[in-house]
Amino acid sequence: MSQSRFVLFFLKNWFLERLASFCPVPSWRVVFHRWRGVRIGENAYIGYGVIIDRVYPEMVTIEDFAVVADRCIITAHGCGSIPLQHLYPRQVKPVRIGRGAWLSPACIVIMGVEIGELSVIGTGAVVTRSIPPKSVAVGVPAKVIKTLEGGTLLEPGGPAGGGDGSRNRNPSVEGKEHGGE
Numbered sequence: 486m487s488q489s490r491f492v493l494f495f496l497k498n499w500f501l502e503r504l505a506s507f508c509p510v511p512s513w514r515v516v517f518h519r520w521r522g523v524r525i526g527e528n529a530y531i532g533y534g535v536i537i538d539r540v541y542p543e544m545v546t547i548e549d550f551a552v553v554a555d556r557c558i559i560t561a562h563g564c565g566s567i568p569l570q571h572l573y574p575r576q577v578k579p580v581r582i583g584r585g586a587w588l589s590p591a592c593i594v595i596m597g598v599e600i601g602e603l604s605v606i607g608t609g610a611v612v613t614r615s616i617p618p619k620s621v622a623v624g625v626p627a628k629v630i631k632t633l634e635g636g637t638l639l640e641p642g643g644p645a646g647g648g649d650g651s652r653n654r655n656p657s658v659e660g661k662e663h664g665g666e
C-alpha cells in the first residue's frame with residue numbers, strides 16, 4: 486500500500502472508529518463498524534467503546550444476533566516490539582463471534598479465536614482459545630464452566646439440569662432479548 490493510500494485508510498478508519506465508539510444509536514454503531522470493514526450480521530449489537538481490530542477490521546466476523554457489550558476488545562493480529570519480532574512476528578488470524586453469542590462488558594478476544602454460537606463470555610474474560618457453541622466461559626484465560634443444552638444450563642460433569650438447580654437461573658436463551666450493555 487502506498488503511503489498516501491495508507492494515510493487515507495488510517496484517517497477513514499480512525500474517523501469511523503471514533504463515531505462507532507460513542508454514537509448513541511446502536512444500529513449506527515453497527516453501520517460504522519461495517520463501513521470500517523468488520524463483517525457484521527443482522528440484528529447484532531455492538532456496545533459503546535468497543536475496539537475491533539484497528540488494522541485488520543475485515544478479519545473480524547460478528548454473526549447474526551451476537552452481542553458485543555461495552556468496552557470489549559477484539560483483536561485479529563499480534564506483533565511484538567521491534568526487538569522481539571524474531572520471536573513474535575506479525576500474525577494475522579480471523580476471529581469469529583458466532584450467531585447469538587454474548588460477550589459481556591470488557592471481554593478481550595485475541596486473534597484466531599472462534600466463539601461458538603449461543604455461547605456466553607463473562608464480564609472481563611480474556612478469551613485466548615476457541616469456545617465451543619452453547620458454552621458459558623469466564624475468567625482469565627477464559628474457561629468453560631457451563632454448557633447450555635435444551636435451554637438449560639448444565640454444570641460440567643453434573644446431573645442433567647445441574648445439581649440443586651441453583652445455577653439454573655437462566656433457563657432459556659431462546660427468544661430472550663439482549664439487554665445491550
Ligand SMILES: CC(C)(COP(=O)(O)OP(=O)(O)OC[C@H]1O[C@@H](n2cnc3c(N)ncnc32)[C@H](O)[C@@H]1OP(=O)(O)O)[C@@H](O)C(=O)NCCC(=O)NCCS
Pocket residue numbers: 554589590605606607608609610621622623624630631638652654655664665666
Ligand atoms: C457469565 C455469566 C452470564 C454467568 O452467569 P451464571 O450462569 O448465572 O453463573 P454464576 O453467577 O452461577 O457463576 C458461576 C461461577 O462462575 C463465576 N463467575 C461468574 N461470572 C464470572 C466472571 N465474569 N468472571 C469470573 N468468574 C465468574 C462465579 O463466581 C461462579 O463461581 P463459583 O462456582 O466458584 O461460585 C455472568 O457471570 C456474567 O458475567 N454476566 C455479565 C453481566 C454483565 O456484565 N452485565 C452487564 C450488561 S451486558
